[in-house]
Amino acid sequence: MITLSVNGRDHQIDADPATPLLYVLRDDLHLNAAKFGCGLGQCGSCMVLADGLPVVSCVTPVVALEGRRIRTVEGLGGADDPGPVQRAFIDEQAAQCGYCIPGFIISAQALLERTPSPSDAEIRTALKPNLCRCGTHIRILRAVRRAADAMRTSVAANPGGEGGQ
């Protein structure tokens, strides 16, 4: 049994410790956002946050994540109460097929938690691990900029708040 903290809750996982986190999230916890794209760490579709850093869950064994705080896109908000990054993606209509988008949201979330006012170059660097085949990139860039503005504004309005966590 492995104990995993996912989106603020502990889960007892009965799986081979070598199982990549992606399959535990999808098959045991029935979470959809992290997607299988390559299984090779090349595309970012499967990204989640571990202690605030983006990790490719398709090549990270669950055993390596015990004791770390895992957040998935589901933990950032739902369709009725989207988090600031999700809201920005909706407002910019930043999706075509949308398959890659959860991975981009994770990269963006990790960036904005560390760097609230990123430059364009910093955004591009942070998003480089993620691939999008539909060519939604320009909207994704706009969505990340919009999310940065929104998160700064909400931190300014509520300085004691957790700022998007």
Add this chain to the structure above:
Amino acid sequence: MKHSKGSPPELSRRAFLGGGALLVGFTLMPGRLLAQAPREAKGGGDVGLPKALGADPALESWIRIDADGAITVFTGKAELGQGIRTALIQVAAEELSVTPADITLVTADTGRTPNESFTAGSQSMQESGTAILHAAAQVRAILLGLAAERLGLPAERLTIANAAVTAPGGGSLGFGELVADGGLREATARPGTALKPVADYTVIGQGVRRIDIPAKVTGGPAYVQDLRLPGMVHARVVRPPSPSARLRGVDTGEVERMPGVVGVHRDGDYLAVVAEREWQAITASRALASAAVWDERPSLPDENDIFDTLLGLRSEDTVIHDRRLAGTGAAGGGRRLSAEFRRGYQIHGSIGPSCAVGLFEDGGMTVWSHAQGMFPLRAALVEMLGLPEDRVRCIHVEGSGCYGHNGADDAGADAALLARAFPGRPVRVQWMREDEHAWEPFGPAMVSRASGSVGRDGGIADLTYEVWSNAHSTRPGGAGALMPAWHLAQPFEPDPPKPIPQPAGGGDRNAIPLYAIPNARIVHHFLPEMPLRVSALRGLGAYMNVFSLESFMDELAREAGTDPVEFRLRHLDDPRARDVVTLAAERFGWSAARLPSGHGRGFGFARYKNLAAYCAVAVEVMVARETGATRLLRAVAAIDSGQAVNPDGIRNQTEGGIIQSASWTLMERARFDRTRVTSLDWSGYPILRFDQVPESVDVHVIDRPGSPFLGTGEAAQGPTAGAIANAVADATGARLRELPLTSDRVKAAIGV
């Protein structure tokens, strides 16, 4: 995703739709007729109805209103990430005078929706959009007629809004009430639909937000990959290592004893493993792959002279255009320019590899699939499984964007084969990355040759253009179109490939330029024999032909000493073509002013298929001299898709098309040795990443209210490629004629 195990496959659509019975005799409202003129009435059915509606004129096939007022719209098309769901709902909402949120849309399902064949060729709005528009308008007229009877008032005095019909005095009847005792069951579409005046549109033409995006950005179940049926097991197929490999033997004993393994399935050269959990299936499939012994042989052509190989194949030649104006023969022209263009194999490269779920139960097969055609897939599965048609049901569930015929149909076949082998349990088959890269049908390698001259008047005197290409569609069809069926002990052979005829064309799509040229001869050399498996990739031959012709236009413009945009306009008579060219040039700030060193500008234009959307693209690129690396800096496009149902959707599709085409054009090439495909992942087949994304991509939509919807999704592929090649030539002085324009090739061409 919650799905009941589904209605039994044999349930017919009519039975499913059920419902009450509506009305005898209604008068069509007087009004504007045929704004979205049904231009394709010929093939399908009643003259005067859009083709798809003519083929299935029962209105309840398209629109159902329940007694409680719930409105369901049925389309035989599928959401592929192009936003079609939202646009079709907008069309129906407009004519029914309800809000988009009032409508539930059911997409391609052989058990429930009309048969609209494939969702491809940028035809969904033209075909399904037009059919739904007409069906909704007819339902609207029926509802008004019914209300008129009940209220004892002429229909003309009634208003229809908010899912109800209201009398001037205030009496109001909801849609549900109106059809409660009758339904729309007996009503069939009739020619001569009275459509809402375009000036009254409140939903069509609005940038209505995509209804599917909230779930997709919050982890809601949205894709076939997210389907979780009770008792579902996971499968992986162990493909042959190369296209002609044969399975000599495999000892499955050890794999069968691995934890969670439900079973190994072998049928000839077809090998797969099914396990309780997904990771168990993956580990078991790796063990199975090491246990399998294959006989391989070199059956692929030499990558280094693939174009000579293609030119050496037997070809079926068609002169698709031959125009000679008396007295303006080639002799009138100046110096003759000739050029050969090439395009290597490219892949669809969906971010999510293909996936499907199959369930074989009580003699019926259900397959959930993200393929582009549920009815064609069913036909292929019926043949492969030897089941009667009414025992096979195919239900579309979205997948990752496909951009054409990728592995989706094949994954559907895998799911069906494995569901049959393990009956009673839903079997989910997920392809691995290398399966998709190696086995999806590629976009064909192609060669083209252009020659022409500029006359004394400064215009093109003559043009000859020839293109050599394999088929651009090897879709199902028959079971032989399904790759897994090739590997069975009783294999199915693919049908001989056929060219797609003009005017749409396949390899010769857009081979006839829209430009007015006094003497032009265009030849399509169709190559039936396929050295590698190929099929439809977004734009089909248009990508290569527009790249070639737009490159050659610039060569001719240079010969004429004329600015490339001016040169194009000089040869364009169609005012809508002129408008997109002019608008793109203007918004780009097209000029002859000097750009910084290493920068270049380029232009490209085409009307997709010469009958869908008009699209012009202007770009600026930067070429690093030392490395030859080319970056697209900015792109400005103008597009005319006729009546724009959702302008933001058109922009989204076109922006995406430009970026995808930039990736194809600058970096993409499938690789192989004499035996195996070798570009098996994103390092072997790199695509554009965020550091190479342009600074800006601006798309300007020209709306044409009241004119037919024109397909959009593929319109930017060719013009972008032409524009980039022209910009590279402008930046470096070197003309590159082989796709992709990789840094090595650019560097070699500029000789540093």
